[in-house]
Amino acid sequence: MNIKLERVKVKPFIDITEQFNWYDLIYIAFFMAAILCKAVFMQFQMHISFRPLFSKINIFMTISSVGFVLILFAFLFIFYSRNKVAFLIANIVLSVLFFSDAMYFRYYNTIISVPVISNARFLGSVGDSIVSLLRKSDILYFIDIPLFLLYSIIFRKKAVKSQIFSRLIISVFAFALGAGSFAVAKSQNDFSIYDNNYIVKNFGLGYFHYYDAKKYIAENLLRDKKLSSEEEQDIRNYLDKKSNNSVGKYNSIAKGKNLIVIQVEALQEFVIGLKVNGKEVTPNLNKLLNESVYFENIYVQVAGGNTSDAEFMTNNSLYPAKEGTAYFRFATNTFKSLPMMLKEAGYNTYAAHAYSPSFWNRTEMYKALGFDDFISQSDMVLDEFIGWGGWALSDDSFYRQTLEAIDKSKPFYAFLVTLSSHHPYSYFNDKDNFDVGKYDKTYLGNYLKAQNYADAAIGRFIEKLKKEGLYENSLIVIYGDHHGLPKDQAGDLFSLINVSNSKLEWAKLQKVPLIIHYPGLESQVVETIGGQMDIGPTIINLMGLDDYFVLGKDLLNCDKGYAILRNGSVITDEFYYFSDENKVYDFKSGKELDRAAYDEEIKRYLEDLRISDLILEKDAFAKMKFDR
Template identity: 45%
Template sequence: MLQVVRDIKDNPHYGEAFYWIFFIFAILIKCIYFQFTTNINNEPYFSFTNLMMTISTFAIILMICAFIALVFNKKRIQALFVTNILLTALLIADTNFFRYYYDVITIPVFSNLDSRIMNSINQSISSLINVADIIFIIDFPVMVAGLIVLKNRVGEIQFYKRTIRSLVLLLVGVLTFLSVYGKVEITAFAYSNNYSAQNLGVFYSHFYSTKLFIREKLSEDDDITYEEKEMIKNMFETKNKERTGGRYSGIAEGKNLIIVQMEAIQSFIIGRTINGKEITPNLNKFINESIYFDNIYYQTAGGNTSDAEFLCNTSLYPVAEGAVYYRFYENTYHSLPKVLKEKGYDTYAFHGYDEVFWNRNVMYETLGFDKYISEKDYELDEFVGWHGEALSDMSFFRQSFDKIDTNKPFYGFFVTLSCHHPFDYFEDYDFDVGELQGTYLGNYIKAAHYADKCIGYFIDELKRRDLFDDTLLVLYGDHKAIPIVNAKELYEFLGLEEREDIWAKLQKVPLMIKYPNQNTPEVISRIGGQIDILPTISNMMGFDFPYALGKDLLNTDKEYAIFRNGTIVTDEYVYINCSRNVYDYSDGTMLDLELFEEEISSYLKELRVSDLIITKDLFKK
């Protein structure tokens, strides 16, 4: 390195050329590291997709250099140094955000981040940083040394020479990019940032999502086209014809409704033991008192917990970018609490955290809840989970009962919190996880065991207060617990092969529904998602909900779940939108995409319809 510095001093032109080349390849290596450490791209390293991604990323970096070469003259070395810092910061943010949310940061995500959201994200994502991430800053000593040596040694370049150099860089970059762009299937880009990043690199993914965001903003006030109007009309007509009632129709009419959204409870822990002890003994017991849907997938996006709330209460999909709760809180929605209010119910939302988190204080009113009981309404007497900063689920449940007027029918929507990523609070919790002690998965299992204990208390208290047999009780998990960065632990724990279709099939959450005076348990393995909860409830409570995109899980022969990123799981196949691969649902063999493209396209229309309703505020219009 000392010799390099001496050469730069002796020949500034050589030194500047080295600095530019070093910048290009330093950023390229960081981008490639991002692609593979997040598992957006995988082995074999020299596959066609990986080659196209690398070439595209290289081309975009050349375009960035073209801009710097044109705009900056004598300060071009400083500009390169600052650009390196900015791009590195973006890649670090992308990497750690992706490890938890399995998505690339976008403008709507940034616009949703108030100080409270940022604090929670920082606490959760900081636990995901790897030692290997030092690669993001390993080039800084060279960049700093070069800056010190060169900043006063590079002279000004005449404008026409700067222009020519910039045009050459731009031309090479554009032609190189176009050489790979035409070889990529772009139809899935609209549903998956991951797919655009996988094929054309993270920088292109940022460009593409920004372009979509700008286009969306410019068209928000535009009227929908005739074709879009017909698509929406036909979609709801079809959905309502499919929901004709039948089994369990009206079985809970006029009864109380209680929904418990369980933080980060996934299906793989249900019914499972570790060292001879049940992880979720109370939920296992409740299965024997309820209808258990064991093939339900979460469908959340960037809004995470708030997206699950939205899915359950509206039967619409969340938006692909950011959170509905922040971006579209002023909209008009048809919702579960609004319908029940019209029927004379009191409607309550319960969550033992800051009322403004996820903009709940505003959004719950938009959805039609009469009362929102938040952290300020509880005595903060016990803190368990989420870094020890949140009211425990046990205290949350214990205090909530007395805040409900049980003299008239009510709808209570409870959102738990203790079992929240990163689960390190539970490392010393008294539940033996054996060889998993101290691991991410081991801590999660302990957190889930605690959450299960609280659910058990809640159910027992319902029985003690004579509410159990007078209530339609719904329990479901909200979203993933194990991020992709910790996938290996989960694969090994379950004894499964590491494969993208298997990973998709692991994204299940439990759904349990207990109707009043139920005597016979039932297990239903029909494939569905959280969007199906509301139509199922509406059938059991005997009311129509004509604007649901979900299906009644009790009375349908259709088996499918659509993820917000465009991935689809059916009883026949698993379609991975990021890779555009189709796998046989039963044995995982690769299938021909062309055989299913028409059906896949029809499923993805649901996302399009939901997006139009939300972004255009169509229920208001």
């Protein structure tokens, strides 16, 4: 008996060759490679990640980034079709997002977040600033899109229409691989909730945006905004311990006097006393130092709100919002602000800024902070334009018109926010108001010209205050709001001031000048390290007000100097803790120190951020009862 055996062909569970062809696979492979390359390119372009490429941190960052691409593929593949529209739209959206990350990082030195994107419609026109931040290499974020579009059109008919069941199985597998990649990367790295750049550096740009979106949903859509009894007690204990309420040095020296606070746009500390070609950049401020208290170690603590964050800290001594800006997210909160304290003391309170009242949501926020009047562009005659592309009302006109609008028959608090020296300083490119020598027509040169003009306008304003009898009857506070030079301009600055180019030296330069003038104050230079959080408490001491609700310190009466940045970095006289590296360096020598020896001290400092976030995010002052 002859038995004929036949080979039986077993059909696989999913036959890839029947479901897809090489045109599909090539398209998908290129899509995934393109997204991965753009994300990693952005990190190296912005110097968030560094060579060597195969360092431990970069390897696990890449593993996490591959995980993001796999999970992205898993979701998109469910909707895969012949025209590949889901992949094409995703490519365009992510290209725009990564490009926006780069642009935002160049100015704010951090990654764009969901709260920033959600509030973007309130920010007004910043076209000139954006153009100045563009780089030729930015074309790489979009160069592949025309090729993908062309590929989709040419090979559309050759694509196979796959079954949904097959796509689901493959998507589940890809998702599991992606999630596993995230898990592997997280097992090898610490995690910082305070520093977005740290998250990007260790886990990749894609993971950050996933984490940021997840956190935004949890904190804004799903979060319980109820203040627990434990949280309330934590806040009370903190305020009780922090409050001084003792008669310190210069306490109440300016009680009952006018308060004039000038927040100067982009004024950094290094320009004070600086000479270029033998001439002072800020001769008027330098002269004012001779009859004022000058704080030379005040660090920039702003975050996503930039100028508005500086305003917020001065008037509340609360830290900026963890994400986005307090001026948008918490404009309906209850505050215990400086203008409110002065209103209770019988003062008229004014905020003034020569721009649209809706910019940074100032109209609503100034109401929440307790200002009686907001003098904005809408209330001014636009008679002279200097700075910010040539269409900003000049500081000279701003000072004059603001002073005219103030009722000077009774004590007043005037909070003035200047504009002429705003980034990108292009207005001063061809101006001869100040000779910057070899830096002419450079970013740094234009910045120095802008600050020289701002200084001249302050000088003329002070002379006007003297003529009107206000100079000797007012506490005058002048400070800068944030950095003026992005990090990619560090080279010219290091050359100008003859400082070595290092991360620590750059970090040390992120300071603003703080000048406080009052006839009874002894002229002196204070070296105490502080931040913009401390401006309000120092004013409160001099004005004889209640310091219970402030988180900052009185710079004239504190035992130890320090500054805590919104990203969780900590600066003291002894050390600088970089949260993005999770490393500690000796402040003077730059030598790396044993981080473990400083962990407990750093943790105590970071408690400030936790308490501030509780107060803001839970609207604690509206829910807590106080005897004062």
